[in-house]
Amino acid sequence: xxxxxxxxxxxxxxxxxxxxxxxxxxxxxxxxxxxxxxxxxxxxxxxxxxxxxxxxxxxxxxxxxxxxxxxxxxxxxxxxxxxxxxxxxxxxxxxxxxxxxxxxxxxxxxxxxxxxxxxxxxxxxxxxxxxxxxxxxxxxxxxxxxxxxxxxxxxxxxxxxxxxxxxxxxxxxxxxxxxxxxxxxxxxxxxxxxxxxxxxxxxxxxxxxxxxxxxxxxxxxxxxxxxxxxxxxxxxxxxxxxxxxxxxxxxxxxxxxxxxxxx
Amino acid sequence: xxxxxxxxxxxxxxxxxxxxxxxxxxxxxxxxxxxxxxxxxxxxxxxxxxxxxxxxxxxxxxxxxxxxxxxxxxxxxxxxxxxxxxxxxxxxxxxxxxxxxxxxxxxxxxxxxxxxxxxxxxxxxxxxxxxxxxxxxxxxxxxxxxxxxxxxxxxxxxxxxxxxxxxxxxxxxxxxxxxxxxxxxxxxxxxxxxxxxxxxxxxxxxxxxxxxxxxxxxxxxxxxxxxxxxxxxxxxxxxxxxxxxxxxxxxxxxxxxxxxxxxxxxxxxxxxxxxxxxxxxxxxxxxxxxxxxxxxxxxxxxxxxxxxxxxxxxxxxxxxxxxxxxxxxxxxxxxxxxxxxxxxxxxxxxxxxxxxxxxxxxxxxxxxxxxxxxxxxxxxxxxxxxxxxxxxxxxxxxxxxxxxxxxxxxxxxxxxxxxxxxxxxxxxxxxxxxxxxxxxxx
Numbered sequence: 001x002x003x004x005x006x007x008x009x010x011x012x013x014x015x016x017x018x019x020x021x022x023x024x025x026x027x028x029x030x031x032x033x034x035x036x037x038x039x040x041x042x043x044x045x046x047x048x049x050x051x052x053x054x055x056x057x058x059x060x061x062x063x064x065x066x067x068x069x070x071x072x073x074x075x076x077x078x079x080x081x082x083x084x085x086x087x088x089x090x091x092x093x094x095x096x097x098x099x100x101x102x103x104x105x106x107x108x109x110x111x112x113x114x115x116x117x118x119x120x121x122x123x124x125x126x127x128x129x130x131x132x133x134x135x136x137x138x139x140x141x142x143x144x145x146x147x148x149x150x151x152x153x154x155x156x157x158x159x160x161x162x163x164x165x166x167x168x169x170x171x172x173x174x175x176x177x178x179x180x181x182x183x184x185x186x187x188x189x190x191x192x193x194x195x196x197x198x199x200x201x202x203x204x205x206x207x208x209x210x211x212x213x214x215x216x217x218x219x220x221x222x223x224x225x226x227x228x229x230x231x232x233x234x235x236x237x238x239x240x241x242x243x244x245x246x247x248x249x250x251x252x253x254x255x256x257x258x259x260x261x262x263x
Numbered sequence: 264x265x266x267x268x269x270x271x272x273x274x275x276x277x278x279x280x281x282x283x284x285x286x287x288x289x290x291x292x293x294x295x296x297x298x299x300x301x302x303x304x305x306x307x308x309x310x311x312x313x314x315x316x317x318x319x320x321x322x323x324x325x326x327x328x329x330x331x332x333x334x335x336x337x338x339x340x341x342x343x344x345x346x347x348x349x350x351x352x353x354x355x356x357x358x359x360x361x362x363x364x365x366x367x368x369x370x371x372x373x374x375x376x377x378x379x380x381x382x383x384x385x386x387x388x389x390x391x392x393x394x395x396x397x398x399x400x401x402x403x404x405x406x407x408x409x410x411x412x413x414x415x416x417x418x419x420x421x422x423x424x425x426x427x428x429x430x431x432x433x434x435x436x437x438x439x440x441x442x443x444x445x446x447x448x449x450x451x452x453x454x455x456x457x458x459x460x461x462x463x464x465x466x467x468x469x470x471x472x473x474x475x476x477x478x479x480x481x482x483x484x485x486x487x488x489x490x491x492x493x494x495x496x497x498x499x500x501x502x503x504x505x506x507x508x509x510x511x512x513x514x515x516x517x518x519x520x521x522x523x524x525x526x527x528x529x530x531x532x533x534x535x536x537x538x539x540x541x542x543x544x545x546x547x548x549x550x551x552x553x554x555x556x557x558x559x560x561x562x563x564x565x566x567x568x569x570x571x572x573x574x575x576x577x578x579x580x581x582x583x584x585x586x587x588x589x590x591x592x593x594x595x596x597x598x599x600x601x602x603x604x605x606x607x608x609x610x611x612x613x614x615x616x617x618x619x620x621x622x623x624x625x626x627x628x629x630x631x632x633x634x635x636x637x638x639x640x641x642x643x644x645x646x647x648x649x650x651x652x653x654x655x656x657x658x659x660x661x662x663x664x665x666x667x668x669x670x671x672x673x674x675x676x677x678x679x680x681x682x683x684x685x686x687x688x689x690x691x692x693x694x695x696x697x698x699x700x701x702x703x704x705x
Contacts, residue, residue, distance in 0.1 A: 048655050072654035082655050088648045092670030101666060102656035109657065141670075158656065 001026045001166055001197045002047075007058035009039075009046050016042045018222035019058070024166070027194040031208055032201045033233065034219035035241040040201045041085060043219070044170040047199075048082040049075050063165070077109035079165030083155040083172045090142040095154070098142045099124060103161055127160040130190065132183050149180035156187040163191070168199045173207035185210030205237040220245040267323050268305040272298065274328035275412055278446075281330060282415045283382070287389050290414070293397065297411025304405040316590045316622050317532055317561045322504065327476035331359035331438075331445035338439045342366055345468055347433050347683055353378050354433040355418050359475070360447025362416060366435075377421040378432060381450060384419035392419055395454040399482045399512035404534060406506045410448045410480040417450035420463070424456035424486070431462035431492075431681050438468070438475040438503070446476035453482065455489035455517075462492040464684055467507060469500025469527060477505040485517035487541070492520045492680050496688060498527040501556075508534040513573075515541035522679055524688050525552040525560050526695055532561040539566075539573040539601075550579035551675040553692065554587030554619070555699050561590035568601040568634075577608040580675055582668055584615040584699045594626040597634050604634040612642045613671050615664075615699065665700040669693065 002024040009017040016039045024030050034040050046053045047060070049072035060067040063078060070078065090098070104114040115123065128135060131153040143151050152172050159167055172184055188198065188211050200207060208216070208230060216232040217224045218241065225244045226232065236244075264272075275298065285291050306323055307314035321327075338358050343366065346354065355378070356366035362380040369378055377384070377391075384392050396414075400407045422428055436449060455461060467477065483491055497505065505528045511519050525531055537546050552560045566575045575595065583589045591610045612621045625638040645667050653663035672692060679685040 048651075050651060071659075072651065073657050073659050076655050076657040084652070088646070088652045090649050090652070090667070090670055092673040093666060098653075098656070098666075101653075101658060101662070105657035105659070105662065162656070 001028075001063065002199075003059075003061040005059045005061075007046075007060060008056045009042055010054050010056055011042065011052065015056075016222055017046070020219075020223055022217065022224060024197050024199060026197055028214045029192065029198040029200065029211065031213040031216045031233065032199065032219050033203070033205070033216060033236060035245060036203070038219045038245075039222045040203075040219055041170055044082055044085075044168050044199075044201050047075075047080065047168055048072065073105070074109075076162075077106050081159055081162055081164030081167045083152070083159060083167065083169040085171040085174065087143050087151045087155055089144040089146075091144045093142050094139055095142050096124065096138040099138075099158065099161060102158065106162055124161065127157055130160060131157045131187055133157065148175045149177060152176060152180065152184060156184050160187055160191065165195065166197045166199065167191070168201065170201045171203060172200075173202055173204060181207065182210060205233045208233045218244050264302055265305055268302065271306055271323055271328075272302055274326070275301070275409060278328055278330065278413055282413065285385070287385075289393055290385065290389070294412050294414060297408045297414070300403045300408035301405055301412060304403050304408060307405055313563060313592070316588070317530070317559065319504070319506075321530075322476060325444060327444045327446045327504070329443065329445050331361070331441055331447065331475070332443070334358045334361055334363060339363060339365060341439055341470060342435070342437050345435055345437055345466065347464070347466075347687070352430045352433050354435070355380070356435045356437070357416070357447070357449055358437050359439060359441070359445065360416055360449055374426045375423040376426060376428060377419065379419055381417035381419045381452065382415060385415075391421060391454075392452065395484045396452055396482070398484050399510040399538070400480065400508075404508065406478050407480050407508050407510070407534075410450055410478055410508070413448040414450050416448070417452065420451075420453045420461070422455045422459035422461050422489075425458045426456070427459065428461040431464050434463065434465045436465065436467045436477065436479060437470070438473045438477060438500070439470050440473045441475075444474050444476070446478060448478045449480075451479070451481040452484075453491065454484045455486060455491050457486045458488035459486075460490045462680060463494070464681055465493070465495045467495065467497045467505060469498075469503055469505070471499075472502050473500055474502045476503065477507065479506075480508045480510065483509070483511040483519065485511065485513045485519060485544075487515040487517060489514070489517045491518070494522040494679055494681060494684055495524065495533075496684065497523075497525045497531060498691060500528045502529050504530045506532045506534075509536070511535075511537040511546070513537065513539050513541075513544040513546065516543040518544070519546040520680070521546070521548045522675070523548075523550040523562070524675075524692075525550070525562070526691055528558065528560070530559045532563065534563045536565040537567065537575070539568055539570050539575075542570045542572040544570070545574035547576045548578070549675055549678055550581075551672055551692075552579070552581040552589055553672070553695050553699075554581070554583040554589045555585045555695070556587060557585070558587045559589075560587070561592075563590075563592045565594040565596065566606065568595070568597040568604040568606065570598075571600060571602045571604065573601065574605045575607075578675070579610045580612070580672055581610075581621065582613045582615065582672060582696075583619040583621055586616075586618045588620045589622075591621070591623040591640070592626065593624070593638070595628070595636065595638070597629045597631050597636065599630040601631050602633045604631060604636070606634070606636045608638040610640045612640075613668065614642060614644055615668070661700045665696045668696045668700065
């Protein structure tokens with residue numbers, strides 16, 4: 001599904017990712033954890049195609065395509081989805097109009113016709129129930145005046161509608177109360193299947209109480225410093241990131257070779 | 264008087280000679296007064312502050328000062344497609360400045376309501392027309408003065424006290440392509456009696472490369488407690504000049520609501536002047552404009568708070584693309600005894616190209632000390648984070664730009680009081696935005 005090899009990324013000429021390797025197979029759920037500033041959000045944004053992030057070397061293969069060759073919308077049309085850490089507000093654009101345009105552009109790229117108004121509304125009403133948002137949110141402007149939790153649920157709603165092949169959730173759990181967290185986790189679990197993969201980018205272990213990952217990686221100083229199974233997340237919760245980040249620093253001091261993890 | 268003003272004045276006098284001769288001396292006096300006001304003001308140049316950004320020199324250089332050829336069957340046929348749907352509404356159609364009866368519809372009116380072509384009203388009820396004509400146009404606006412000098416065609420509406428008109432009055436002012444340049448100077452006079460209510464929808468349209476000069480003046484005289492809604496849609500025309508003036512006088516506790524949707528015209532200027540003469544009056548002025556190609560769209564508004572306890576709200580939003588140029592000048596004048604005035608004015612602009620230009624200027628003159636006034640003007644571009652968000656959801660950059668532009672302008676369309684106009688305007692805005700955002704290089 002996704003193969004990242006020796007990825008180096010700079011933002012405003014500052015290196016953020018420094019030789020990241022990661023392979024995600026279809027059906028797998030990966031969690032990337034790490035302290036602030038380790039490059040977690042950079043990774044999410046690079047995958048989605050944000051233009052002010054520059055790939056200086058390395059490759060990203062997604063479903064066999066060179067990801068860098070695909071435009072932002074082509075990535076989305078190929079089933080890549082990013083749930084934003086801070087979803088933008090768009091005053092004046094109704095949520096339902098936005099959702100419809102999204103779904104139909106993706107359908108259109110697959111050569112499918114647009115859903116008609118009635119089918120679309122029925123589908124959307126069904127999905128919005130799953131994220132415990134009132135139907136009135138469909139008629140409000142996109143994310144405008146939504147609380148933090150409502151914005152995140154709206155991201156999950158989009159994910160449920162678009163049914164991506166690879167969903168990247170960028171700190172979707174941050175700032176959520178426990179009920180919202182459960183709603184988000186239930187939404188993700190509902191989509192889990194053998195041909196769909198997830199990349200959960202998170203600061204905290206608690207999301208992983210509700211979504212069991214197949215792999216957990218720790219990102220430190222722009223590289224994957226450690227990989228393991230869900231036990232690693234628990235270990236991090238107890239001991240913090242210090243022991244890994246220190247090791248990563250020591251490692252980059254003694255060796256310039258990139259640290260790679262074979263999965 | 265400058266040579267060019269004198270030359271113009273002669274042209275206008277020629278036009279005046281062709282008008283039906285008034286059999287009432289007052290009307291003659293009214294026309295003459297208009298012409299002498301123009302002689303005094305002269306054709307504005309860019310040295311005149313109010314015309315700094317809008318060049319009307321072509322009016323002196325090119326011969327617009329003749330009437331359009333007689334309306335042909337083809338013109339009438341074309342005009343049909345511009346009519347609003349629904350047949351029961353009062354509807355008045357003017358093609359190239361002339362009232363076109365075959366396309367118009369004046370239903371049987373009750374309760375003393377009068378809706379008739381100005382020409383007829385001047386014959387049938389000169390006293391009533393005279394009582395209101397020119398009442399709201401107080402200042403020496405050069406083009407309003409020309410309009411007064413050439414007064415003959417147009418529309419007269421009288422709503423007697425306490426009468427509520429349920430159906431909006433539709434007015435279509437359409438200019439069609441002709442072999443020569445021409446001008447039209449219609450006057451629309453709306454007199455609203457005490458506590459009367461009415462809605463007027465004006466559509467100023469031009470077809471294709473019509474090279475005409477439209478100098479329309481709409482005048483509203485609102486008596487105490489009257490409530491008037493006016494929507495003005497401006498479409499079409501790659502050439503030509505449209506100077507459209509609206510003058511409103513409001514008595515005690517009256518309410519005026521205006522919506523101006525400017526989409527078409529090569530050179531378009533709206534003057535909207537509201538005057539509160541008694542306490543308790545309020546107005547809300549909304550405007551939406553989209554400029555593309557080499558269009559020039561100028562909105563000049565003035566609100567005169569000449570009495571205390573009046574409220575004015577103004578909200579104009581514009582999107583400017585290509586090499587288009589837009590101007591917004593909002594003047595609020597609070598007179599010395601107009602205490603407890605409440606005025607707010609906002610102008611927001613979105614520039615879609617590096618060559619697009621907006622000149623926005625709030626002008627507040629406040630001579631009272633117990634008032635609440637606020638104003639704001641913004642100029643921005645499409646938000647890159649919003650564009651990115653839409654693209655990550657599968658939309659291409661063009662579709663995303665169109666969607667965000669529509670979102671920016673949408674709130675002004677939503678406020679249009681008439682459902683049929685809202686649908687029509689929304690479609691027109693949508694297709695204009697599509698046209699602008701689909702261009703490969705801007």
